[in-house]
Amino acid sequence: MLEPNAATTRIATWNVNSLRVRLPHVLQWLESNPVDILALQETKLNDPDFPIDEITSAGYKVVYSGQKTYNGVAILSRQDAADVLTEVPGLDDPQRRFLAANFGDIHVVNLYVPNGESPESDKYTYKLNWLEHVRAYLEGALAAHSRVVVVGDFNIAPDDRDVYDPEAWRERILCTTTERNAFRGLLDTGLQDTFRRFNDAAGNFSWWDYRAAAFRRRMGLRIDHILSSAALIERCSECVIDTVPRGWERPSDHTPVVATYT
């Protein structure tokens, strides 16, 4: 086990499903997991309503791009963000799902990928188009930066190991071959699924439906991911899914994923 040192950087992602409700969970989690960077999705807050003071008091800077009721992304960080980007270039999208910034020499991209609803839905077409524009953005980002980390709620289970019942989910939303190919398209820009560098096993999940006691019954999907560029993956010592907060009172339906770089 590596000793923590000044050169260690920990980056985490967590879909909180309303930061208004989950701010205490975030602050409690940060107390025992003082990561350098925490990317949040589904904050569901207008920017003027963002809880800056509470996050500043916890020792973090923050940048955010929110809207009322739906979506919304934020990045908490120990050091200041630079070159903040809130739009996917070339995509005219009122939904606040994208936030990119530099933290030192690391380019961080925080994604809340559209759910898609079902393969027959217009939202599915929107999801695939959104992912194609992000893929194009990442090609440029990887050409400009050596250290790139892409984190968030991807709303895609990359393969059958990431699904509690693969046959029941065959070609359903989050698991269709087309979505999985789009995920591979993101990796093909020069990124690796960081969790899979350390763990080949099935049954590791980051999301469990609120319904039908899915968490207790271990009926989950791995849809929250950390993708690392080659320069970062060779410095990555660990990537874990922290299932503890999913068991807390009034939890988000997602739980944090954390990568450690040395």
Added chain:
DNA sequence: ATGGTAGAACATCTA
């Protein structure tokens, strides 16, 4: 049984 729960605009929408 297309069910079930959660969060938000608190009537439906989204997930």
